[in-house]
Amino acid sequence: MFYNKSKKEVLQTLNSNEKLGLTTKESTERLAKNGKNILESSEKKSMIKAFFNQFKDFMIYILIIAAIISGFLGEITDAAIIILVILLNAVIGVIQEAKAEHSLEALKQLSTPKALVKRDGTLSEISSEDIVIGDIVILDAGRYVPCDIRLLEDVNLKIDESALTGESEPVTKDSSLALDNENVPLGDRRNMAFMSTLVTYGRGVGIATSTGMNTEIGHIAEMIKENTDSTTPLQKKLAELGKFLGFAAIGICILIFIIGLFQKRPFLEIFMTSISLAVAAIPEGLPAIVTIVLALGVTKMSKENAIVKKLPAVETLGSVNIICSDKTGTLTQNKMTVTKFYCNEIYDTADKLDINDTVSKLLLEGNILCNDATFTDDTKTGDPTEIALLEIGYKYNIIKDELSILHPRVEEIPFDSDRKLMTTVNKYNDVYYSFTKGAIDNLLKICNKVLIKNTEVDLTDNLKETILNKATSMSSDALRVLGLAFKKIKSSNMTISTLESDLIFIGMVGMIDPPRTEVKDSINTATLAGIKTIMITGDHKDTAFAIGKDLGIADSINEAISGSELDKISDSELNKNIDNYRIFARVSPEHKVKIVKAFKSNGNIVSMTGDGVNDAPSLKAADIGVAMGITGTDVSKGAADIILLDDNFSTIVEAVKKGRSIFKNIKKSIIFLISCNLGEIVTILISILFNLPTPLRPIHLLWVNLITDSLPALSLGIDEEETDIMNEPPRNPNDSLFTGSITNLILNGILIGLLSISAFILGGAIHSNEIAYSLQHFDISGVILGFNHLNNTGNIYYPQTMAFIVLSVSQLVHSLNLRSDKKSIFQVGIFSNKYLILSIILGIVIQDIVTMVPFLASIFKVINLTSKDWLLVITLSITPLILNEIVKIFKRNKKRMR
Structure with missing residues (x-):
């Protein structure tokens, strides 16, 4: 620490001469010893390594196994579709990751390319990379500071340190200032000049005290290099879901083998059936659908002036309940104004x-x-x-x-x-x-x-x-x-x-750096949405509080705390009392990271906004880093997850709204897919328990999961925003994806399964007298006998076709139920999501084509249905919509009574 040493002590310590500077020989030796005055880059990940990293997911493992088994069974089309989905998901992931890590490269570019130094008693302009500790450096207006410097002379010297410390005004430097304290905040070290800050006025002379990674900006670069867990809540939930479904699939396979052994079924039949259930348990299209929905969300966000660098950041922003915002340039206009x-x-x-x-x-x-x-x-x-x-x-x-x-x-x-x-x-x-x-x-x-x-x-x-x-x-x-x-x-x-x-x-x-005119309303909106706004700034405590009070962030000075006060608090104590503070003043980059981590330690989802070099580590440490696109440095943009093109705090609130809506839509898609898969499991399980033939073939299940269900799931993913979405509190990050929806999911899954197996039995009844007779007398043995007759005559295709179409169409119709858990489809608007309606129509048309085109019918082993058959199919298929509408009426009445 050279700020608490006198000029003479600094010169002696660094063995330099103020008038002559270093000799060429000395500078060469020091350069060889300490290295160039540059910022180190982290090791770049190769594209191949990044590609294979995309496969480190339990659900992907299960999909690969399913593809291998499908290929082993000769279902080459099924295997190809699964592999295609896996590869598409990996390619999208690599593209997003390739754009994500450029912060250290931006930091390097901030270094001044040329610097004026004294060497051998004369002034020389050299590359800033060649500056060494002990060099006598000349500063003048308009020149960036090339390294950390202890000032020896100053004439009206002012340096803009806003990008490093958050100080809104240029700092007046004083080389004669004596600082005895060893813990002086960065912004108060007025006898020092720091790398990558800008001289705005006057001139000065100083001695280089730190270069490269040992400078203050180098410390920031080091913090950015630290590996942190950047996995977002949705990624974690999907990983958990993938493991659960994978284990469920394995468990189902084992269960079927056990039941099959007791029923003394042929081994091949048991094996085929268990594979069918395993396929039914896994929503093969889920990873791709979630990725595509997030990508579409990114497009929506860009229209609202928010550029998303990482797809999962969209949903994470929707669950944010803390916004830590830099004051200068974010909450304020970053210009002094006479008021x-x-x-x-x-x-x-x-x-x-x-x-x-x-x-x-x-x-x-x-x-x-x-x-x-x-x-x-x-x-x-x-x-x-x-x-x-x-x-x-x-x-x-x-x-x-x-x-x-x-x-x-x-x-x-x-x-x-x-x-x-x-x-x-x-x-x-x-x-x-x-x-x-x-x-x-x-x-x-x-x-x-x-x-x-x-x-x-x-x-x-x-x-x-x-x-x-x-x-x-x-x-x-x-x-x-x-x-x-x-x-x-x-x-x-x-x-x-x-x-x-x-x-x-x-x-x-x-005069003051005034708040942005729209910020106050945005903060009020955020507050109503259950989001707390926190101000973090390099300005003095009183200045920060005045701005914070005007914006409605804080009511009492007791809600403000300075960086020097933070230094006296242990991490555990700060974690315990962090919710008592709304304003953090006179803070350093290390403080910002400490503050973000303290909020995160209490289970909060934290967003950090900023524009300066000093914000980069905290942007990276936060769940969501939001950088300013206009005033933001390349460093902050490189470290951030989202970039605001208009530097408008209101855009953050709008982004939160979009994030909430996108996550809610993703949840709709997931609930839809899982409930549909549950319906498939119920269909097959019932047939196994009652020793019936398998009502659905593996190709039927893959077709429904990857083709028929995918379009409605995507359409639900781009559903319209709910008008009251910002009146809801932020989603609890610890909540399951199925919180509040598990009952609806299970009941609708069972309903779809029962309707599908009913279609299978009724389809068999139409072609078997034994089945028709047993249905009249509720004799299950007769039903089994009837199906045995169908197996022998080859007419098993008929009831399987009925079950296949009812399963598919009932799931398509069920997608309408997912648009709202309380509002009627008529209140929401049947045609308000045109893509969903088109998906349903297209799904039905595709199912009809599969049964009508001989080539496709032979692949799927289905037959064409009569108009009476279609009437029965439609009746069974619309049942989920009718029953859910009735349930919603009771829900609305219950809410009114409350």
Whole structure:
């Protein structure tokens, strides 16, 4: 730590000479010893390795086994379809992963390509990669700092550190500052300059103290390199579901073998039946459907100015209940703005300034002339505070370029941190006006009069107290206060002591980096949706609280905590008390990661928004990292999961809405597929338990799972948003995918199974007198006898065709039930999801084609049905819709009674 050492100590420690710098020989030796001044990259994963990593999923293992078994049984088409789904899923995963990890590359690009150093007693411009510890580095306006530096000299030096520390204003540096404390926050180390920050004003000289990965930005790069578990909740739930279904499939196979042994069935028949059940237990199209639904969600999000880099981030954002937001540039506009003024004994907002009043106009003119910044519609350069003064003048049509021609500057005394004042002398006709602006306390000490209603009045103790009270009022609102005074002089050749004495106080302005106009409403919307907004900033605690209070983030200063206070709290204590804080001020990058992890430790799903280099580690540590697309650095964009194209906090709330809707739709798709598969299992299990022939062949089940069910599942995945979705609390990340839906899933699965086996039995009854007779007398032995007759005559295809079509069509119709668990399909709107209706129609048409085209019928071993058969099939198939509509009526009535 060099910030708490004197200049002499630093030079001695690093064995360098302030006037001569290092010799070429010394710099070469140090470069060989410590390495280049660059940021290391993490080892890149090869495309082949990334591809094979996509197969590390239990459900994928089961699908591969199913494909192998299908091929072994000669069902080459079934095997090919399963393999195609697996490969498609892997390719999509690799493409998304390839775009995800570029943060370290962006960090490298932030390093300044050239740097000015002293070598062998002369100034040399070298590559920043060749800077070594001990180099004497020259800084000037517009130049990036090439490494971490302990300042030795400074002349009005200001450095923009917002990307590193979150500080909204450039930091005034002071090389002579003595810092004895060993735990000074990064933003308060004013005798230091840090790698990749920007010099905005003045010049300086310093000695390189750290290079490459040992710099502050290097520490950030190291944190980004750390491997963290980035698995999202949906991925975890699907992995759990895959394992459950896999074990269920194995269990079903074992169960069937045991039952088959007791029934003394042929081995091949038992084997075929068990495979059928295993296929029925696994929704083969689920991984691809979820991936496609997420991809479609990404397209929706992009239309709302939110670019999603990782598909699973869509659903994770919908379950977020904590948004940790950087203040500068995210909640605020990232520009200083004059909001209040005081002159002529008037204290009001800046928009109430009377430009026709002489004193008010002089207040604006003086602040514009005593100013080194530039401002046009296209460009703004200089200190943000001075830019704010030019901008308020611009609003009142007082343009600096025009004013400077009318009243040219003839003399100036630059600002310095000791005086905290700046003075310029401008020509006004036959006299000169000396304008002095700066800190109100320092300014009042050199004033003896006040300009009130164009009259010079003595600055009495009462007037001074009034002015100070107004300044205090501005400060309490976290405004930065600048006062302005002047005097008329006959000659411009005067000393500082003469120019800055016996002045006439004109007035003062208060400015702040104001909140974005739309942010407050967005925060209110988030609050109603059960989402807590947390402000994290590098600004001082009082400034942060003032902004937070205005936005409705916090009500009490007790809800704010500073970085130095965080250092005194253990991780366990912070985890315990984290919910008591809404504002974190004066924090470092390490603090941000600590805060995010503390919220996550309590089971929260955390989103972190930011735009600076300093935000990158916390963006990566959060469940969802959201970077700003306009003001965001490449580093923050590289580390984030989602990028906002408009830098608008409201877009985050809209993204949450989209995320919730997308997850809900994915859940609809999953519930639909699992309930349909359960129906298939019930159908086959009943046939086994009653020793009936297998009603569905493996190819029937694969066809239904991969083709017929897939289109409705996809259509449910793009269902319309529910109007009241933001009135619901965030989804509990610990909840199962089936929370609140398990009863509906099981009952509908059983219903579909019963309808399918009924179609099988009724189809057999139509072609077998034994079955018809046994049905009349409820004799199961007669039914079995009848089916044996069908087996012998080859007419088993007929009842299997009936079961196949009822299974398929009843599942298609059942998709309508999933659109809402309480609202009638008529309330939701039958045609409001046109894709679903088309899917159902197309599914029915495809089933008809399979039975009518001889070539396909021979593959599926089905026969064409008569119009009477179709009437029976339709009657059975629409039963799930009718029964669910009746159940929903009772649900709505129960809700009304409550």
